[in-house]
Amino acid sequence: xxxxxxxxxxxxxxxxxxxxxxxxxxxxxxxxxxxxxxxxxxxxxxxxxxxxxxxxxxxxxxxxxxxxxxxxxxxxxxxxxxxxxxxxxxxxxxxxxxxxxxxxxxxxxxxxxxxxxxxxxxxxxxxxxxxxxxxxxxxxxxxxxxxxxxxxxxxxxxxxxxxxxxxxxxxxxxxxxxxxxxxxxxxxxxxxxxxxxxxxxxxxxxxxxxxxxxxxxxxxxxxxxxxxxxxxxxxxxxxxxxxxxxxxxxx
Amino acid sequence: xxxxxxxxxxxxxxxxxxxxxxxxxxxxxxxxxxxxxxxxxxxxxxxxxxxxxxxxxxxxxxxxxxxxxxxxxxxxxxxxxxxxxxxxxxxxxxxxxxxxxxxxxxxxxxxxxxxxxxxxxxxxxxxxxxxxxxxxxxxxxxxxxxxxxxxxxxxxxxxxxxxxxxxxxxxxxxxxxxxxxxxxxxxxxxxxxxxxxxxxxxxxxxxxxxxxxxxxxxxxxxxxxxxxxxxxxxxxxxxxxxxxxxxxxxxxxxxxxxxxxxxxxxxxxxxxxxxxxxxxxxxxxxxxxxxxxxxxxxxxxxxxxxxxxxxxxxxxxxxxxxxxxxxxxxxxxxxxxxxxxxxxxxxxxxxxxxxxxxxxxxxxxxxxxxxxxxxxxxxxxxxxxxxxxxxxxxxxxxxxxxxxxxxxxxxxxxxxxxxxxxxxxxxxxxxxxxxxxxxxxxxxxxxxxxxxxxxxxxxxxxxxxxxxxxxxxxxxxxxxxxxxxxxxxxxxxxxxxxxxxxxxxxxxxxxxxxxxxxxxxxxxxxxxxxxxxxxxxxxxxxxxxxxxxxxxxxxxxxxxxxxxxxxxxxxxxxxxxxxxxxxxxxxxxxxxxxxxxxxxxxxxxxxxxxxxxxxxx
Numbered sequence: 114x115x116x117x118x119x120x121x122x123x124x125x126x127x128x129x130x131x132x133x134x135x136x137x138x139x140x141x142x143x144x145x146x147x148x149x150x151x152x153x154x155x156x157x158x159x160x161x162x163x164x165x166x167x168x169x170x171x172x173x174x175x176x177x178x179x180x181x182x183x184x185x186x187x188x189x190x191x192x193x194x195x196x197x198x199x200x201x202x203x204x205x206x207x208x209x210x211x212x213x214x215x216x217x218x219x220x221x222x223x224x225x226x227x228x229x230x231x232x233x234x235x236x237x238x239x240x241x242x243x244x245x246x247x248x249x250x251x252x253x254x255x256x257x258x259x260x261x262x263x264x265x266x267x268x269x270x271x272x273x274x275x276x277x278x279x280x281x282x283x284x285x286x287x288x289x290x291x292x293x294x295x296x297x298x299x300x301x302x303x304x305x306x307x308x309x310x311x312x313x314x315x316x317x318x319x320x321x322x323x324x325x326x327x328x329x330x331x332x333x334x335x336x337x338x339x340x341x342x343x344x345x346x347x348x349x350x351x352x353x354x355x356x357x358x359x360x361x362x363x364x
Numbered sequence: 365x366x367x368x369x370x371x372x373x374x375x376x377x378x379x380x381x382x383x384x385x386x387x388x389x390x391x392x393x394x395x396x397x398x399x400x401x402x403x404x405x406x407x408x409x410x411x412x413x414x415x416x417x418x419x420x421x422x423x424x425x426x427x428x429x430x431x432x433x434x435x436x437x438x439x440x441x442x443x444x445x446x447x448x449x450x451x452x453x454x455x456x457x458x459x460x461x462x463x464x465x466x467x468x469x470x471x472x473x474x475x476x477x478x479x480x481x482x483x484x485x486x487x488x489x490x491x492x493x494x495x496x497x498x499x500x501x502x503x504x505x506x507x508x509x510x511x512x513x514x515x516x517x518x519x520x521x522x523x524x525x526x527x528x529x530x531x532x533x534x535x536x537x538x539x540x541x542x543x544x545x546x547x548x549x550x551x552x553x554x555x556x557x558x559x560x561x562x563x564x565x566x567x568x569x570x571x572x573x574x575x576x577x578x579x580x581x582x583x584x585x586x587x588x589x590x591x592x593x594x595x596x597x598x599x600x601x602x603x604x605x606x607x608x609x610x611x612x613x614x615x616x617x618x619x620x621x622x623x624x625x626x627x628x629x630x631x632x633x634x635x636x637x638x639x640x641x642x643x644x645x646x647x648x649x650x651x652x653x654x655x656x657x658x659x660x661x662x663x664x665x666x667x668x669x670x671x672x673x674x675x676x677x678x679x680x681x682x683x684x685x686x687x688x689x690x691x692x693x694x695x696x697x698x699x700x701x702x703x704x705x706x707x708x709x710x711x712x713x714x715x716x717x718x719x720x721x722x723x724x725x726x727x728x729x730x731x732x733x734x735x736x737x738x739x740x741x742x743x744x745x746x747x748x749x750x751x752x753x754x755x756x757x758x759x760x761x762x763x764x765x766x767x768x769x770x771x772x773x774x775x776x777x778x779x780x781x782x783x784x785x786x787x788x789x790x791x792x793x794x795x796x797x798x799x800x801x802x803x804x805x806x807x808x809x810x811x812x813x814x815x816x817x818x819x820x821x822x823x824x825x826x827x828x829x830x831x832x833x834x835x836x837x838x839x840x841x842x843x844x845x846x847x848x849x850x851x852x853x854x855x856x857x858x859x860x861x862x863x864x865x866x867x868x869x870x871x872x873x874x875x876x877x878x879x880x881x882x883x884x885x886x887x888x889x890x891x892x893x894x895x896x897x898x899x900x901x902x903x904x905x906x907x908x909x910x911x912x913x914x915x916x917x918x919x920x921x922x923x924x925x926x927x928x929x930x931x932x933x934x935x936x937x938x939x940x941x942x943x944x945x946x947x948x949x950x951x952x953x954x955x956x957x958x959x960x961x962x963x964x965x966x967x968x969x970x971x972x973x974x975x976x977x978x979x980x981x
Contacts, residue, residue, distance in 0.1 A: 155839075156684070156685050156840065156882055157839055157840050157841070157882075158840075158841055159840055159841050159842055159880045159881075159882070162879070162880060176879050176880070177685075177687065178685060178882075181685045181687055182685075182687050183687060183688070196879065199875065199879075200875070200876060200879045200880045203842075203846075203872055203873075203875060203876035203880065204841050204842060204876060204880055206872075207841050207842065207845040207846055207849065207876070208841060208845070210845070210849065211841075211845050231869065231872075232849045232869070233849065233852055242841070243838065243839075243844070245839075260680075261680065261838075261839075263838070264663065264665075264834075264835075264836070264837055264838050265833060265834060265835065265836040265837065265838040265844060265847075266833060266836075266838065266844060266845075266848050267838070268837075268838030268839075268844065
């Protein structure tokens, strides 16, 4: 067991846990925009910076990202020192100047007293803050249809060569996990369009409500080794069906 | 033929004996000299030699060497062992050169002329640019043919490896390197022995060794020169390091923009394998290690170790947090040691001559020598290797020949885009890892850009930030968006649109870059700005408040005027590209401000100091 303190509180951890996990478990709030439970941390948004030190460092300390720093024995972690807060505020200033219309950014910035960015606002800036959640979710759990392309200020999330992706299954995991609603999509009845590709959303075989795209069902069926048709039942009907069978078992 | 511990010393002795009888004409065929016709010079000399009946006759050899590091004087031809040194040689001069080689009479027109004494110098031993250097890392640079393994072996090549494999344990090797105090030459200056030790201790059977040859600082080319001119030296250092850490596989990461380095390294690897110095069962000792070349696309960020490893893995070159060290989890998540080209080339020296010998060079905290790429406003641009601790003044004024055209020194930028600008007041600073870091700059890989009073410090900061904006990988917010904002502010100031609060904003941006960035590129990106604000703050203020660029670089912030000191020599009028200077001979000239483009040509050519830079207002 590893023992350390976060904001003066003693916390314990088994191997391999990151400071952010420990802090949140102890009820200490650290803001993040690029963190997502379903994927490995990236350390891209730099909001979860905390200050760490040890008695033997003789007063020296450093800033690290809580999402990536593993728990270490005897570490002293502080989550809201002036140095941490100033860094966080400056990062938020930059994010707000980049994506002034992104609700999640505005809300967080306001919490830190920033209502208007002090830096030049990118008028054409979209909501994407390049947190990489979508690309990590897609690569880890789906087909890896999108990735980060280009470098520096030109960096963006895209399909290869900005063309309609061969492998996208239209599952919407990217758009749904996006903290700033930056991924454009449309859904009109049984037709869904995302990443330049149009999908047919198959109606529920029980009630007719939209379920998943044919491509997604096929991909999941292949991966799980079950029938494609199993996925064409909506969540509500699935619950109902399970409920009925449970009742049979119980009574 | 595969050599063994028993045969290699015999071969070396034989080669030494043979080569001691040789007289050589050495033609530099490095990248710079090639661009200026070095290959043609070598061919012409070869033809002349055969015409004179000298080719093939044993005691004469024509050697095509790698880059000397003094490209401004190229193509360079030298005679060994005499050391006769010819500069800027053209193929037409081959006949005279061969004649001089036979007669011993130097060709005076091809000799180097000292800018200070105006004297012609015959041998490179007497040229201050060389005589004031201590070339250890570059010991073979320009002295051997990089494509002939025998020439390397004859100059005590692979002797250190032989010694290591003849009975030293990996532990012995590591403690020798630790005792020598070798620090990484790539930028950070981390203790090499310590790094090797952590990797040796790390759990795992598979370990990797990487040589970082991704030199990306603008104006720096010492690693290129070493890889081109002495590839076996790099290999030998790597093989010894691999033995020490227990690696069986290594990579040399070199950018595709260095085609000659790639070619020479490839040839060196092949011939080392043929000679049993690389691959399975090295020198018959049972130790095996092999090296592959990984070619990079030339992204600056791929010089950062974690990004470099991603690049070798075939992924985009993005750094990752180094909370877990590469010596525990690096390339393909295996324990990895990564060192720079210049670090590796020092390794054979340490093992051959001993840690005490190496530690006697340099300062307390920084041992050995360091190669610098000295460029900019100095009389002699090129590669300079000196013991650590030499003062900046000595380096710039004695070795590199000082500032040309009698202008005044203003600043020196050390460490490339991650380093800072140091003013005249700090010229006595000894050049070593710690002194430079304390002064707000850094050693970096050893780039030194010298600037005079015609360089605008705000513009210099803008230039480096522009470079970094282009080269940032874009993964983390401070580096990607912070640098963009910083560039916008600096560009605004240089255009005369600076605002009162710009210096505060610069301060905030530098803070978030330094504190918040993910990798060393972002963390050090503020240095060019921080150091210029610290040492040249009044220049920023002049730009913002007085709309005046005293260096005459920012065109919106200056105008040129001719004063009464004008003698009417007409030089400025002739130099003006837009013909906006009027005046009769021996009369004071006048600039038509409406046409002037503020290019500064008049200022540069005036011999009487009659052209002045004034505020645009």
